[in-house]
Amino acid sequence: MTFPRVTSNDAYLDEQTKRVIRRALLKGVAIPGFQVPFASREVPMPRGWGTGGVQVTASVIGPDDTLKVIDQGADDTTNAVSIRQFFSKVASCDTTTRTDEATVIQTRHRIPETPLSEGQIMVYQVPTPEPLRWLEPRESETRRLHALEDYGLMYVKLYEDIARYGHIAKTYDYPVIVNGRYMMAPSPIPSFDNPKLHRSPALHLFGAGREKRIYAVPPYTDVRSIDFEDFGFEPQQFKTPCAACGSVGVYMDEVIVDDQGGSIFVCSDTDHCERVAASRQEVDTRFEEASA
Amino acid sequence: MTAVFTSDFGSDVGSEQPLLSVRNAGHRYGDRFGCRDVSFDLWPGEVLAVVGESGSGKSTLLGMLAQRLSTDEGSIRYRIDDQLVDLGDLSEREVRRLWRSEWGFVHQNPADGLRMHVSGGGNVGEPLMAAGWRHYGRIRARAEEWLKRVEIPVDRIDDTPATFSGGMRQRLQIARNLVVSPKLVFMDEPTSGLDVSVQARLLDLLRGLVADLGLSVIIVTHDLAVARLISHRTLVMKDGAVIESDLTDRVLDDPHAEYTQLLVSSILQG
Numbered sequence: 001m002t003f004p005r006v007t008s009n010d011a012y013l014d015e016q017t018k019r020v021i022r023r024a025l026l027k028g029v030a031i032p033g034f035q036v037p038f039a040s041r042e043v044p045m046p047r048g049w050g051t052g053g054v055q056v057t058a059s060v061i062g063p064d065d066t067l068k069v070i071d072q073g074a075d076d077t078t079n080a081v082s083i084r085q086f087f088s089k090v091a092s093c094d095t096t097t098r099t100d101e102a103t104v105i106q107t108r109h110r111i112p113e114t115p116l117s118e119g120q121i122m123v124y125q126v127p128t129p130e131p132l133r134w135l136e137p138r139e140s141e142t143r144r145l146h147a148l149e150d151y152g153l154m155y156v157k158l159y160e161d162i163a164r165y166g167h168i169a170k171t172y173d174y175p176v177i178v179n180g181r182y183m184m185a186p187s188p189i190p191s192f193d194n195p196k197l198h199r200s201p202a203l204h205l206f207g208a209g210r211e212k213r214i215y216a217v218p219p220y221t222d223v224r225s226i227d228f229e230d231f232g233f234e235p236q237q238f239k240t241p242c243a244a245c246g247s248v249g250v251y252m253d254e255v256i257v258d259d260q261g262g263s264i265f266v267c268s269d270t271d272h273c274e275r276v277a278a279s280r281q282e283v284d285t286r287f288e289e290a291s292a
Numbered sequence: 293m294t295a296v297f298t299s300d301f302g303s304d305v306g307s308e309q310p311l312l313s314v315r316n317a318g319h320r321y322g323d324r325f326g327c328r329d330v331s332f333d334l335w336p337g338e339v340l341a342v343v344g345e346s347g348s349g350k351s352t353l354l355g356m357l358a359q360r361l362s363t364d365e366g367s368i369r370y371r372i373d374d375q376l377v378d379l380g381d382l383s384e385r386e387v388r389r390l391w392r393s394e395w396g397f398v399h400q401n402p403a404d405g406l407r408m409h410v411s412g413g414g415n416v417g418e419p420l421m422a423a424g425w426r427h428y429g430r431i432r433a434r435a436e437e438w439l440k441r442v443e444i445p446v447d448r449i450d451d452t453p454a455t456f457s458g459g460m461r462q463r464l465q466i467a468r469n470l471v472v473s474p475k476l477v478f479m480d481e482p483t484s485g486l487d488v489s490v491q492a493r494l495l496d497l498l499r500g501l502v503a504d505l506g507l508s509v510i511i512v513t514h515d516l517a518v519a520r521l522i523s524h525r526t527l528v529m530k531d532g533a534v535i536e537s538d539l540t541d542r543v544l545d546d547p548h549a550e551y552t553q554l555l556v557s558s559i560l561q562g
């Protein structure tokens with residue numbers, strides 16, 4: 001029995017497209033935080049599901065790479081699993097769920113809790129690359145504002161938050177100034193993760209497929225969350241430790257556990273949670289052995 | 293003696309120079325001119341009214357002076373650090389700096405000059421934030437101070453202009469323009485969308501602010517009463533050209549040009 005063989009180029013995209021994207025990436029790295037337009041291609045998933053991230057990953061991945069894909073911090077959600085399988089098939093790369101083993105990490109909402117290291121590449125799937133969009137709908141005007149470094153508008157948003165809620169209410173996609181120059185939307189990561197971008201040893205690449213923009217934060221680049229002198233940037237805090245592994249100082253998801261509105265908080269980063277829980281178990285077992 | 297003379301002379305140069313100097317300036321729409329061959333000097337603290345019927349080129353002139361429209365002929369020079377600089381030579385960045393820090397523009401329709409879904413305080417604070425203010429408490433205090441000055445109740449500071457009356461919106465727009473202490477304010481028919489009693493109060497307020505702050509103002513109006521009340525000098529425009537210009541009282545009491553006579557005599561007598 002013969003199968004109709006569907007063949008595709010390495011990492012799905014044709015070489016010409018990959019070169020176009022790599023050129024955009026190089027420009028993005030050369031001008032940290034600047035949005036580089038690129039011709040976004042069709043990939044076998046709908047726009048809005050991470051096509052920008054998939055194209056960037058396809059352009060940087062090779063058979064020697066190890067890919068990790070997370071969606072809301074989890075490795076086991078539908079989108080994460082299918083993107084991982086997709087690249088394992090078309091790019092013949094290894095895949096992993098461990099942050100420290102991955103060379104390329106594609107993500108939408110989170111930066112892993114495990115500190116990133118030199119040589120790792122973070123790829124973000126960005127829905128709205130323009131941080132000024134909330135206040136200025138015209139693309140021609142926002143590009144001019146970036147060119148002239150005219151960012152007073154963004155502070156109007158912060159002002160409105162403080163006037164209305166008494167504090168800066170934005171908790172995700174919190175705008176940052178990259179390398180003291182360009183204002184950048186860090187994709188919809190929680191403001192909790194913003195400090196991890198500052199002088200990170202890893203390379204951060206952002207791809208917006210629907211909006212056709214690519215931008216980047218090179219390793220060891222200053223990334224400052226904008227704020228007022230008297231109302232500083234405050235990342236979200238969690239009071240209770242993780243119900244599964246007991247971690248504190250990490251980003252949590254609230255999980256509803258019954259019909260009475262009862263809920264627990266667990267780590268959003270599943271890889272971190274599993275490893276902390278496993279090492280704790282190890283300690284417990286050793287403790288039991290020792291006391292027996 | 294000579295040395296004293298020169299140093300005195302030197303210190304006087306600043307005030308001896310106009311703030312804005314316009315020579316034979318014109319703006320073209322396609323192959324016809326919206327306004328042409330306009331020349332005048334505007335001095336610090338002076339209020340200049342530009343009057344004329346609709347279509348006479350008043351708003352085109354204002355747009356051209358404010359660098360919103362191109363200067364296709366002649367020159368417009370503005371005083372920066374005691375030097376008259378041709379605005380055509382400035383980069384976009386420098387023109388934007390002027391917009392932010394030295395000029396104001398009051399639109400006829402407040403919705404054009406305000407962010408209708410940002411609070412009153414945010415609207416007044418925006419020019420400050422654009423100028424680099426990064427202290428919420430100080431921005432808010434300054435916004436409150438300006439709301440008081442334009443007679444908007446301070447407890448409306450967090451309401452959006454969408455919930456304000458026409459007169460309040462116009463006063464908010466004026467506050468937003470004056471908060472950065474500009475030197476020159478352009479006003480395009482600031483009172484014409486308002487009813488008569490509100491107009492009178494707004495003009496009164498404007499006159500007080502202009503005198504207090506020593507502003508130079510170029511105000512476009514089709515209402516001669518507004519020109520009479522607020523301006524020192526008046527330009528009369530017709531078909532894109534200035535047909536008469538002099539002290540306001542002279543122009544209105546003793547109009548020379550035929551068209552001005554017609555304009556003055558067509559004021560409704562109450």
